[in-house]
Amino acid sequence: MNRAALLGSTPHTGLGPRFWRLALSSGTSNLADGVFKLALPLAAIAFTRSPTLVAGLELARSLPWLLLALPAGALADRMDRRRTMIVANLARTSLVGVLALILATDGGSIGVLYVVAIGTGIAEVFYDTSSQSILPSLVGRAQLGRANGRLGAIELGAQQFVGPPLAGLLVGVALATAFWSTTALWAVAVAALWALRGSFRPEREAAPTTVRSDIAEGVRFLMTRPMLRTMAAMVGVANLASSAAGAVFVLYAVGTDSILGLTETQFGFLVLAAAAGSIAVTFVNDAIERLLGRARTLTVSVLGMVLFTASPAVTTNVWLIAAAMFVGGATIMLWNVITVSFRQAVTPDHLLGRLNSVYRLLAWGTMPIGAAAGAAIAETFGLRAVYASMGILTAALLIVNCTITDAKLIAAEGGDDGAPTTS
Numbered sequence: 001m002n003r004a005a006l007l008g009s010t011p012h013t014g015l016g017p018r019f020w021r022l023a024l025s026s027g028t029s030n031l032a033d034g035v036f037k038l039a040l041p042l043a044a045i046a047f048t049r050s051p052t053l054v055a056g057l058e059l060a061r062s063l064p065w066l067l068l069a070l071p072a073g074a075l076a077d078r079m080d081r082r083r084t085m086i087v088a089n090l091a092r093t094s095l096v097g098v099l100a101l102i103l104a105t106d107g108g109s110i111g112v113l114y115v116v117a118i119g120t121g122i123a124e125v126f127y128d129t130s131s132q133s134i135l136p137s138l139v140g141r142a143q144l145g146r147a148n149g150r151l152g153a154i155e156l157g158a159q160q161f162v163g164p165p166l167a168g169l170l171v172g173v174a175l176a177t178a179f180w181s182t183t184a185l186w187a188v189a190v191a192a193l194w195a196l197r198g199s200f201r202p203e204r205e206a207a208p209t210t211v212r213s214d215i216a217e218g219v220r221f222l223m224t225r226p227m228l229r230t231m232a233a234m235v236g237v238a239n240l241a242s243s244a245a246g247a248v249f250v251l252y253a254v255g256t257d258s259i260l261g262l263t264e265t266q267f268g269f270l271v272l273a274a275a276a277g278s279i280a281v282t283f284v285n286d287a288i289e290r291l292l293g294r295a296r297t298l299t300v301s302v303l304g305m306v307l308f309t310a311s312p313a314v315t316t317n318v319w320l321i322a323a324a325m326f327v328g329g330a331t332i333m334l335w336n337v338i339t340v341s342f343r344q345a346v347t348p349d350h351l352l353g354r355l356n357s358v359y360r361l362l363a364w365g366t367m368p369i370g371a372a373a374g375a376a377i378a379e380t381f382g383l384r385a386v387y388a389s390m391g392i393l394t395a396a397l398l399i400v401n402c403t404i405t406d407a408k409l410i411a412a413e414g415g416d417d418g419a420p421t422t423s
Contacts, residue, residue, distance in 0.1 A: 019139055026155055027155065039170070045254065046175065065364040074354055086190055095116050099179050101176075129360065165269050218355055225346070230404060234400055245374060247371040250267065273323070305328060308327070374386050
């Protein structure tokens, strides 16, 4: 269905009921994500204290981005994106429901957690690729920044503001309770998405194409556009660093033998700091962008990412770490709103699924590498060495960030981005 036919509003009106149905489903789904992603490593330390095995769960969960992102993007541009999201969430509901049942009967092992991590990771690739591709079918180009800001606030608020402390509380009751709750939340998300009626299969040329040629077209689109290529590479490095840091953070923070010595519930509230920063900045992100311009705002974002990643290396004061996480969460949200809106604005609808998948292959495919690196550094040099080395790596992004200017971003949105012309 044509994007223009689906807008149903002018750039000066509200985002519309269809957007808010998507937001309701996305918020519930991300709340399930937030509970699950914190409950999983907390479940792991009930079976092992090995940094390699605990960090390996994040590697297993994120590895599908490296292996399946490209075909998932090609399929997202062939299939109805809403239906793909529904099927992906049904798969996650089933997997986590089985895990909850196993844990409720005093079963389970680290191996079972790995199976669920891989399965939910595969479903996440298809869900997230379609989720980011569906938004331009619901709002106009002029509304993308506002829509992404609202959606980002809802998603991060649910996933990182409500999810982590809720996960800590639920795990404190019983491991199985956390996963039963996750199952129920994903089921609700499916029901809410079902209420979003309409066709979300992108228009394609009449001539049939192969999945391989579709993938090649998406790769070519990104690689011939300097701004998109630079942003994807920068996010890839940043995600490698944050994945390395995050993969062993539960070992750094939770337990009497950890550096911070927190309980599971306290750990949930510590992670809450990043989400609080993300939500707070959505009330002023437009003003910051107008004041600084997009390019300078991205520079500020990189500085916040450095603080976010490196703080556990230089202090063990939980309040200072929480403050760094608050600032980091705010600046990461600024980065996401600007770059996602830019990506959606410069990409034709029929290519958006493939572009998002290629972008995320570069941006998220590094996460399993980061998780493996975090485990190796922690085993060899200790936990704080992970945060020091990853902070230095993130700081190096400031060099690349200098190539992004407001003039180049505006030119790219106008079609003058250095890409070769096509007939």
